[in-house]
Amino acid sequence: MTYTLQQFPEKLAVVKLPPGAEIPAWAESASLFSITATALETSLVCAGRDVPTKVVARKGLTGFAVEGAEDNQQAGVLVQLLAPLAEEGISVFTISTFSTNWILVPLEQADAAAEAWRRRGETVEVATPVTPTRQSRQSKQSGQSKKDKR
Numbered sequence: 027m028t029y030t031l032q033q034f035p036e037k038l039a040v041v042k043l044p045p046g047a048e049i050p051a052w053a054e055s056a057s058l059f060s061i062t063a064t065a066l067e068t069s070l071v072c073a074g075r076d077v078p079t080k081v082v083a084r085k086g087l088t089g090f091a092v093e094g095a096e097d098n099q100q101a102g103v104l105v106q107l108l109a110p111l112a113e114e115g116i117s118v119f120t121i122s123t124f125s126t127n128w129i130l131v132p133l134e135q136a137d138a139a140a141e142a143w144r145r146r147g148e149t150v151e152v153a154t155p156v157t158p159t160r161q162s163r164q165s166k167q168s169g170q171s172k173k174d175k176r
Contacts, residue, residue, distance in 0.1 A: 029107065030093040031129070031143060032153035034058070038089050038130060039074035040119050042067055042082040052076040057155045058089050058128055060121055071121060071130070087119065088136040091153065092127040103127060110142040 034057040041053070047068045049061060056073040063069075074085045092107065104120060104127060111118055111131065116139050119130040131139045140150040 027106075028147050028149070029103070030149040030151060031090040031107075031140075032093060032151055033136065033140065034089045034091065034153045034155060036089070036155065037074040037085070037133060038071060038087040039077045039083045039085040040087065040130070041070040041072065041077055043070065044068065052078065056089075057091075057153070058121070058130075060123075062121075071119075084119065086133045087130040088133050090129045090131070090139070090150070092129065104129075106146075107143065107148070110146050111139055114138055114142050116142070 036056040038056055038058060043050075045065060045067055046063070049070070053059075053070050054073040054076055058071050059073075060071040061068065074083075074087070077083050077085060092103065107127075107129060108118060108120070111129075114135075116131055116135045121128045121130070129139075143150055
């Protein structure tokens, strides 16, 4: 099976926080925003732009979302997609949601990753992130104001 990977333009970061940490105010959402908490640590995947320099983080990552693999019970999806990157010496950070696998690679190796996938017959496309319109933001704010007044 072949896959289509959507390459998102935001620069992402993977941040390491202590176990049980609160989500900091600077942790901004992007095309991918994820919180993973274990007994040993809390990890965030978030927009990299406001991550403080003193925080332990891997910054400057590009996210690729895998299309066509909606069934997370399908075996071998990540193996098929990660093998060409390993052969090229490209490090990855992977995360899976209920219906999508994400592969994060260093920004400076994103073009090499895309080319490695294309050589294997995969399709790589530039994704257009969905951002709320100004009107919908205002609607949300005015809706929140109405709730606050109750």
